[in-house]
Each structure stands twice: as structure tokens, then as C-alpha cells.
Amino acid sequence: MWKLTQEFIHKFIPAFEHAWLAYIAGALVAALALLAFASLFAGLASYVERRIAGRIMSRVGPNRVGPQGLFQFVADGLKLVMKEDLVPAGADPILFRIAPYFVFAGMFGTFVVLPFGAHLVAADLDVGIFYLMAITSFVVLGIMLGGWSSNSKWSLFGGLRSAAQIISYEIPAGIALLSVAIFAGTLSTQGIINAQGGLPWDWFAFHSPFSLVAFVIYFIAALAEGNRTPFDLPEAESELVAGYCTEYSGFRFVVFFFAEWANLWIMSAISVLCFLGGWKIPFVNAPEAYSGWLWILLGFVIFSVKTLALVTVVMQLRWTLPRFRLDQMMNLCWKYLIPGAFAALLGTMTVMALFSWDSPAGIAIRFCTFLVGALVVLYYIWRIVANYRADSANYKKLTGQSMWYPPWRLP
């Protein structure tokens, strides 16, 4: 956005004295575009997730508002804006009211450095992923404030659990991102992508077995930080009503869930940019090659496809896995993920120090790790296909009809 604004100034208003105003306008345009993107993505993700949940649980899901229920999220949003805004009598009114702001700012602030393609980024901060870690802590602050200030026991327990969970899992996530920094030699998000290549064995996830471990650990930790199942204990409906947002209603309630669904994109995009090659197109590796609009657009499509694939995996996980117990969740983080993340960090350091990127041994390691990853993905796809076949055979045996949905009805 900086380059674009600069070009705009040179082209149209070269003699304008207050050029800083144009820069602020440029940042504002990016912010508004990304706000629209975040709202649209969060809404559509909520719709798609409910459809996937419906299909997995053998029910229909929302299908009334608009074609196939596509506008369900608009209706939900409008309904919740028109609901009364309640503040419990015993609550701390100021803290209760400002908590959603922190949650929203923590979510939306990450979009500054999230890239969408080559040069397609609001501002390429040179502290990129460090800034990401810092700004997402705002969310914990909001959740703690909301949980504490409600003066409700459910909220208090939900808020405390959530805070304990998010801060615990920030450590493995941070250490996994440290190995990314070691690999890329920069913290800027575009720099990290430029350090990787377009082909899978040029991605950081397959740089060595250790970086594959770092990727898995980062992914699990990101699930936990986004309060996604199997780590959704803070809002475990069956035990804590709704956790930290029990007392929230109307639009303040929307903000918490807006942040949760927008967070789906954020966590997947961070995984893709740090580990899965970002917007790099296969065989086009030089950063200078990405100057034409067509290449940038192709990179954007590649980035989005990778990110949406991860989002789908996260949604599928939510409706497949049961919830952890609190002590299991803590044990998993402190006794397995953190030592594992340290091992991955030391291993990445060793591989980086011993084998350079282009040495035959380095290429061999990358290729072997890629084969392992490809086998895992193939096994995953094979299991889905096998389950689908078994289910449809079963369905045919039970009902005499074949199980078939038109493709556009599959969420």
C-alpha cells in the first residue's frame, strides 16, 4: 500500500504540501477494504461452518434465507444489532462495555501485516510476525475484562480458563515462529514468503523434519488460541453456558464471534505464509518476477486456495473431535508441545547450520520431508473418500436409495 500511495502522490498530486494526508488516506482505504473482507469472510465462514456441521451431523443446516441459506449471516447480524444491549446490574459498567473493543482491535490489527499476494499487503512491517504475536494478545485482554467484569460465575470461569489457555498456547506458537525467523532471517511477512519457493519442497514446512514438527505444533497452538474445538473449553456450552460471553447480548456478543470466525482466516493465513509458501507460484521464484497484475492475481488465488483449504480442515476438526478436559489441555501444552517446540527449534538451528539450502544433502532432506507430508495428505484424502463410500453404501442398504447430493448443495 505504501508503494501504491507513493505512486499516486507522484502521479496526481506531486506539488501537494500535506502529502502525509494522502498516506493516511491510503492506509484508510486499505483498512476499509480489509474490514469489508473480514466481515464478509467471518459471515460466510459462519454460514459454511453451519452447513458443514449440518452435513456431518446428518441434518440440513441453514437453508431458508437467500439461495441455499447464503444470506443467513446477514439476517443473524441484523437481528443481533436490533437486540437490546443488556448490562447486568452488578457488573462493572465501564470494563463490561470496553471489553469487545479490545477483542475486535486485537483481531483487526493483525490484518495490517497479513499478506494476500505479492505487494498485496496493507503495510509490510519489518517486525511482522512479532507484531502478530503482540497484537493478538489484545484478544486475551478483552476476554479477561469481559469475563471478570460481568460479575457472573460462568463468565469468570470462562474468562479465566480462556486466558490460561491462550497464554499457555502462545508459548509453543511463539517458539514455532522462532524457527521460522531462524529460517527466513527476517520477521517481515513478505520477507518470509520470499525466503520460500513455489514448489512444495521449497516450503518451510518441508525444510527438515523439525520444521514439519514446528508446523504441526504451530497449527495445534493456533487452534487453541482461536478457542477452536478440540480446545473450545472457554465456551464449553455443556459446562460453562457460554463462557466469557454469557452476559453479553446484541452487537457486543456479535463482536466476540466476529473475532472468532475472522480468526479462522488469520490463523490459516499465518500458517500458510510462515510454513506453506504463501503466495509463491511454482517455478516463479524471483521476487522481481511478481510485478505484473496477472502474476499478483495468480499469487492471490494460490494463497487463498491454500488458506481456505486449511480453514476447511479446521472446520472439519471442530465437528469431528470431542473436547479436551482442562487438565489434559494444560498437560498437552506444557508437557508435550513446549518441549516439542524447543526440540523443533534446536533441530531447525542444527539443520540450518549444517546444510545450506542448495547443498545436495539439504535438497535430499527437503524432498524426503515433502514425501512424508504428501503421504499424510494422501492418507487424509483417502480416509475421507473411503468414509464417504462406506457411508453411501450403508445408506443405500438402509433406504434403498442412493445417497447423492447435487454438487452445489455440498457446503
Added chain:
Amino acid sequence: MSEFEFGFVSVLVFLSLAFLFVFGVLVAGRFVRPRRPSREKASVYECGERPIGKAWFNFNPRFYIIALVFLIFDVEIAFTFPVATVFSAWVKAGKAALVYSELALFVGILLVGLAYVWRKGDLDWLKKLDHDA
């Protein structure tokens, strides 16, 4: 305005827009949403019963210990980021042994800390009294 300054102006703009968006929708919502407060609505949810006492009571100190341990590790991670960033540049400059041993030493000290906390039992969520053991 340099690219560096522009980056942090963007952060400011994004955060301001986040605050303004939530505030704006809440203010706009005032005109379309009802406001009929009552005593029942203003009480907190406690499964339909009348709430007993306040929720601002002492809670389990385990959360406090986790927060302390987190604080230490998080600060260490923040300190390690600059070193990690220059790691590959130093390896390319032929000083791999130096930077590797430095970073490994630092991580080693962290691991000793983790082992200490683990041994003390602060990582166990389920705690037992001595006579149960």
C-alpha cells in the same frame, strides 16, 4: 513519509478503525434496538435461579502460577526473536559455531527452567495433597 513510518501509521489507522467500527455500530444500533430495562433482565444468568452472592471471589491460584510461568517464557521468546532473525546471516558469514552455541546456550537455560518448574509440580493441573501420594 518513509515506509517505516507508513507501517506504524497504518497500525494506528487500523486500530482506530476497529474502535470506530464497533462504536459506530453500537451508536447506530441505539436507534433500532429497544431499551426496556427490568430487574430480571439486569440480573446475571445462574441457570434461572436467583444469583447467590457476587462472582468476584478468590479463584484458584493455579491460574496465577500459569500466568507467572507464561510471563517468564514470553519475555524470553521476545528476547530470542532478534537473535533468531540474524541467525542465517551469521551462518552465511561463516560464524555458525558462535551463533549456534549462543542460541543453544540460551535455549538450554530456558529448558533448565522448564525442567525446574516441571519438577516442582507447577505444571500439573491436578494437584494431590501429600497424604494422598
